[in-house]
Amino acid sequence: MQSFYPQKRLLMGPGPSDVHSRILEAMSRPTLGHLDPDFQNLMEEIKSGLKRAYKTKNRMTFPVSAPGSAGMESCFVNLVEEGDRVVVVKNGVFGERMRHNVMRAGGIPIVVDVEWGKAPDLNKIEEILKDNPDASLLAFVHAETSTGVRADAESICRLARNHDCLTIMDAVTSLAGIDLEVDAWGVDAVYSGSQKCLSCTPGLSPVSFSEAALDKIKNRKTLVRSWFLDLTLVMNYWEGDGGRSYHHTAPVNALYGLHESLVMLFEEGLNETIGRHAAVHQQLVAGLDKMGLSLFVDESVRLPQLNTVNVPEGIDEAKVRSRMLSDHGIEIGAGLGPLAGKVWRIGLMGNSARPESVDRCLTALSDSINAVDNQ
Numbered sequence: 001m002q003s004f005y006p007q008k009r010l011l012m013g014p015g016p017s018d019v020h021s022r023i024l025e026a027m028s029r030p031t032l033g034h035l036d037p038d039f040q041n042l043m044e045e046i047k048s049g050l051k052r053a054y055k056t057k058n059r060m061t062f063p064v065s066a067p068g069s070a071g072m073e074s075c076f077v078n079l080v081e082e083g084d085r086v087v088v089v090k091n092g093v094f095g096e097r098m099r100h101n102v103m104r105a106g107g108i109p110i111v112v113d114v115e116w117g118k119a120p121d122l123n124k125i126e127e128i129l130k131d132n133p134d135a136s137l138l139a140f141v142h143a144e145t146s147t148g149v150r151a152d153a154e155s156i157c158r159l160a161r162n163h164d165c166l167t168i169m170d171a172v173t174s175l176a177g178i179d180l181e182v183d184a185w186g187v188d189a190v191y192s193g194s195q196k197c198l199s200c201t202p203g204l205s206p207v208s209f210s211e212a213a214l215d216k217i218k219n220r221k222t223l224v225r226s227w228f229l230d231l232t233l234v235m236n237y238w239e240g241d242g243g244r245s246y247h248h249t250a251p252v253n254a255l256y257g258l259h260e261s262l263v264m265l266f267e268e269g270l271n272e273t274i275g276r277h278a279a280v281h282q283q284l285v286a287g288l289d290k291m292g293l294s295l296f297v298d299e300s301v302r303l304p305q306l307n308t309v310n311v312p313e314g315i316d317e318a319k320v321r322s323r324m325l326s327d328h329g330i331e332i333g334a335g336l337g338p339l340a341g342k343v344w345r346i347g348l349m350g351n352s353a354r355p356e357s358v359d360r361c362l363t364a365l366s367d368s369i370n371a372v373d374n375q
């Protein structure tokens, strides 16, 4: 075998995003023992950094040692008990994944079906909540990466609260890309991913749980169906008081990376980072417009960090993507499910959300479309 040296790509798909050299450098520092006092201090800093990013005081805020899907599973497997009825708002791939999580945790999903590319309809959610007074949880995706749609998270949480439901919110793509206020909106359980707008390497999932969520977990009548994700066990490692005990070996160097990404986030400022995502989105939309390309999602609910671009008539979208990768070293994403073949997904997340990256992407897209068109 030989060492692997990947080519330098510009990652402008649905994630992972471009990882800054500072983060990669941080990850190459010497590995500490996972119970080393110095490492425990780093863990405390990561927890407080995540609280700041999520805008929450929740003491139960930490990164799950696995990708975003594990953060999702952590929320469902801890909060859903046998027979629980869970309202799931589904407007893309990740809502569907939530429905599966509910079933695997022994719950009964009640689906609010929303057309792909549309934002969750508040009236429809309220109707379903009224029709299901015994529902105890409501789950939705803040930023649907499969379509590029933003949900009105604050209003959805208010509706859930008015109907005595705790909320589970997917913030994998939203954290550090658009406004997100866990405490002010009253989100009870939230999960994200390290590789989207935080621009770290993939493999970690920051989660946060409110006191109400912890109460529901404390009052469970049955064991959490996952040993690894059982919050009460994991927290014996992540909680400082009373001394930490071994639960699993933390991915030490990956956590150096997450720590550095948080350092960089607060150096720039959370609001400034969110503003940068909005500004490069406008730049991209203006450039696409000049090329005669349109966006799939209505302007009012578009995510700046994930842009679904309509593929022009008669163009083979896969050929364009492979040209972009081979000739320009740029990765963009394909459409999923009903959008397969119909859209490209251009991610402007974290370190990929730079004016020069947008320029490179627009030039590459234009060249690649012309090349494929003239074949």
Ligand SMILES: *Cc1c(COP(=O)(O)O)cnc(C)c1O
Pocket (backbone or CB within 6 Å): 015, 067, 068, 069, 070, 072, 094, 141, 143, 144, 145, 146, 170, 172, 173, 193, 202, 203
């Ligand atoms: C990427 C993504 C996930 C899954 O995260 P992984 O790290 O790939 O497991 C979940 N939800 C949304 C909205 C995502 O964009």
